[in-house]
Amino acid sequence: MRDFSYARADTAESAVGTLADPGTSVIAGGTELLNWFRLGIAAADRVVDIGGLDELRGIASDGAGLRIGALATLNEIGEHPLVTQAAGALASACLQAASAQIRNRATIGGNVLQRTRCPYFRAEEPLPWPCHKRDPGSGCTSLAGRHERQAIFGWTQDCVAVQPSDPAVALAMLDAQADVLGPAGPRTIPMREFHLTQREAAEAGQPMRETRLEPGELITGYRLPAGSGTDGQAYVKVRERASYEYAIVSAAAAVRLDTLLPGAVLPGAPGAGGAGRIAAARVALGSVAQRPWRLDAAEAELPGTPLTREALTPVIERAMADAAPLPQNGFKVTMARNAAVRALLTAGGAS
Amino acid sequence: MTIEFTRRVAVTLRLNGRDLTTVVSPRTTLLDWLREDIGLTGAKKGCNEGACGTCTVLVDGRRMNGCLTLVVQCEGRSVTTVEGLAGAGGELHPVQQAFAEFDAFQCGYCTPGQLLSAVACIAEGHAADDASVREWMSGNICRCSAYPQITAAVLAAAREEPGR
Numbered sequence: 316m317r318d319f320s321y322a323r324a325d326t327a328e329s330a331v332g333t334l335a336d337p338g339t340s341v342i343a344g345g346t347e348l349l350n351w352f353r354l355g356i357a358a359a360d361r362v363v364d365i366g367g368l369d370e371l372r373g374i375a376s377d378g379a380g381l382r383i384g385a386l387a388t389l390n391e392i393g394e395h396p397l398v399t400q401a402a403g404a405l406a407s408a409c410l411q412a413a414s415a416q417i418r419n420r421a422t423i424g425g426n427v428l429q430r431t432r433c434p435y436f437r438a439e440e441p442l443p444w445p446c447h448k449r450d451p452g453s454g455c456t457s458l459a460g461r462h463e464r465q466a467i468f469g470w471t472q473d474c475v476a477v478q479p480s481d482p483a484v485a486l487a488m489l490d491a492q493a494d495v496l497g498p499a500g501p502r503t504i505p506m507r508e509f510h511l512t513q514r515e516a517a518e519a520g521q522p523m524r525e526t527r528l529e530p531g532e533l534i535t536g537y538r539l540p541a542g543s544g545t546d547g548q549a550y551v552k553v554r555e556r557a558s559y560e561y562a563i564v565s566a567a568a569a570v571r572l573d574t575l576l577p578g579a580v581l582p583g584a585p586g587a588g589g590a591g592r593i594a595a596a597r598v599a600l601g602s603v604a605q606r607p608w609r610l611d612a613a614e615a616e617l618p619g620t621p622l623t624r625e626a627l628t629p630v631i632e633r634a635m636a637d638a639a640p641l642p643q644n645g646f647k648v649t650m651a652r653n654a655a656v657r658a659l660l661t662a663g664g665a666s
Numbered sequence: 667m668t669i670e671f672t673r674r675v676a677v678t679l680r681l682n683g684r685d686l687t688t689v690v691s692p693r694t695t696l697l698d699w700l701r702e703d704i705g706l707t708g709a710k711k712g713c714n715e716g717a718c719g720t721c722t723v724l725v726d727g728r729r730m731n732g733c734l735t736l737v738v739q740c741e742g743r744s745v746t747t748v749e750g751l752a753g754a755g756g757e758l759h760p761v762q763q764a765f766a767e768f769d770a771f772q773c774g775y776c777t778p779g780q781l782l783s784a785v786a787c788i789a790e791g792h793a794a795d796d797a798s799v800r801e802w803m804s805g806n807i808c809r810c811s812a813y814p815q816i817t818a819a820v821l822a823a824a825r826e827e828p829g830r
Contacts, residue, residue, distance in 0.1 A: 320671035342739070346716055413716075419725075
């Protein structure tokens, strides 16, 4: 790791002030940044530590919803009663991420800014192969090589990587807003638009861009709208180990059942067979693109749909009709569909 | 107020119950500092990227990877390593005793991290049953695969010293 100079910020505003110098990195937990420094993914002349800023801490709720400070750790969020009650999918996503000791350091502000786990990208410099993210324009070795874990939406010939964050999928599904502080003051970014696919970035003329966060901006926290607590929620993570592994695919869902329909049976009741009908649902996929992938078409179609595997599967299939799998990852389309169905069933209380 | 960036930083912390002030280069990880500057080699360097857990130490009672923590991030904090687990007279910590009784290691390289992770796992209340121990201890890899014995040791120590 190259040496750098260090300072502790006394306010979020003063931290942002130091970012005017582009050689400055922010450190919060550091679980991602230190590995970037080791691999040569990032290098900084100066590191400003925001870890001591109480203004960025805390989890609280008011009439408008839930507010989570950027420095809340994944373990704090995952076990906080306000989060487990109002945003169960987020709590679950946080606790299914990383390991217990990493979750004690990793913050929710930094988590969404983690970069892809593509092994061609995460190699020590100098890279022995081309990687567009490490050397712009050099091409994508994964596309010509191994890519079974890569994107099925939004990729380009330059890069097929996926965003691996679990919490980001739940935040996008829950319509969370990121509070951001920059040189021009505060603003908000909807989490469902926070990340960019490679195609979106290329179409915007900024092919290296991965998020809508501008240089010099700092995430200060998130707000989750009130009301989501009335919905059942679930986060389903499919991975090769039962614990401490990145997702192959994941799905976050929130479901409100229409209990007023005549003949509706409480899910879980004898003979119900999950026969409740959906009044409203939200669902997002993870690790299928460089951004959490909300299934808008499914969300429009789901009201009135019985909460059964048979009824849900074709709805999700139609919403994923534009999937563009690579030669080695066609299985991810099926796996993601099944994860979405399972997340909806679980959120609705049917499984 | 202007923020001053420096290349040498004085850090005051408590290490295994002893207060000390150290001056470090900002890039120094807690793991490297413990092993190379302080001479406490209990915390091991396995992967040096947060994947294996053998560098696990307690910071203010919470388990963390020493390789993913900078010393400068420990200002004012209390750090416990495996060297700080046993009592003043050398009597083993109940978790160490349980690891010995249940033969919860083979080569021993991961054991310091396993011990500190287990102490925290029990204090957190995550040692209720086999499944919760396996889930909440998953950040500590044991390549000798002593997992059944480690799980049994953690559960036995938890029964003796229940979590909060």
